[in-house]
Amino acid sequence: MQPYELSLAAAADAVRARRLSPVELADSVLARAAHTEPGLGAYVAGSVSVERTRRAAREAAGDIAAGRYRGPLHGIPMGLKDLIDVAGTPTSASSRVRAGHRARADSTVAARLAAAGAILVGKTHTHEFAYGLTTPQTSNAWDTGRVAGGSSGGSAVSVAAGTSVFALGTDTGGSIRVPAALNGVVGLKPTYGLVPRHGVTSLSWSLDHVGPLTRTVEDAGLVLSVLAGHDPRDPASLAVPPADYRPRTGTDLTGIRVGVPRTYFFDHVDPEVEAAVRSAIDQLHALGAHPVEVDVPMTRYLQAIHWGLMVPEATAYHEDTLRRVPQLYQDDIRLLLEAGALLPAGDYLRAQRARTRLRQEWAHVWSEVDLIVAPSVPATAVAAGQTSLTWADGTVEGVSDAYVRLSSLANITGAPSLSVPVGHDAAGLPIGMQLIGRPLGEHMLLRAGHAYEQTRPARPLAPAGRSAPGVRPVQ
Structure with missing residues (x-):
């Protein structure tokens, strides 16, 4: 195994024990990026600096050797979505509108990651200003003829391809979880306000969230532990104390009530996606969780x-x-x-009132279950340029509408949501399962996702830069 293939947790353990130098890890990731970026385009052109990354890795190695170890993110290469300010570097939002822009100060999340010792590889592509679900500049890590998903497509692809160990994205209607599902990685949208957004370019202030994309659920918990916490510069920031979100080991889910929606979340869903998610639900049941059929309110x-x-x-x-x-x-x-x-x-005011009503209705759901389990997206990655999906009953649905349909609920309510890989379709394209928790229920969410993940074989990295053989069009 090459260093770039390691999960965050595994890399952190090796760095702390000095079995792996941050310089070796950074060089491995940079070499991987040099090999894959021509075919994938995960990073904004010119944003990957070999000199800056290696200098930071040498500094981390020196600190660790001197006994100044800062924690699991110290010396770990990361990507940041190109909406997140880093002092002195461009924040282009993948748009010509921002040509020549340079951030004057770090965003809150960039500052917290830097304080934890993480190393910036580069800025990852977004659908322009995060306003889309495909990220057209970036190719899917499993098949370059497919969409990466969006708007955090570059972040998801960098993690899936091994050109970052973890990355940050933003999520306004599914923009972390959609590309995570389509590229076979883990994506976490935290509770609204748990991670501050100061210094992050906004799409929709009442729906925007910042969160990690990682290779494992454990990795997501490690990153969240650094990101979460109050910042008065974000008016929506929650006054919650710092916490350790790393999920505990073990697979016992006894007593957890898992809600399985009767309708909506399994309507107009590709049969292979539904089969994979229902198989994952069976696995959660085998681990002790109690499946409960639920009616999801106000889906129309x-x-x-x-x-x-x-x-x-x-x-x-x-x-x-x-x-x-x-x-x-x-x-x-x-x-x-x-x-x-x-x-x-x-x-707009009617939409706000409807959101309030929806949150009230969801309070009743949380009295019945601890988690909701559903597909992350209704279909795997479509071909680049494809604009619609045709379902078995003849219904035609736009790709963006389809991809956001199952994920936007968590943005409207502010509930945390986690996308976890649950297999591949016959074409070899990844499938994601979405877990939705009650507000500030990240510990429960990560516990369930981690328990499921431990029952699965280790996931290989994506082919990264070549088309998968025999890929069929997604209908």
């Missing part, structure tokens, strides 16, 4: 609420640049932003 309103909140908030954020330089936006993003300017204020 989910997409209307999500779009009713996101579109006007995104347009408000871009109001100035949309007037000054509209030609610099990609056509699809410009169209969405212009549409948001036409949305009546009353519609």
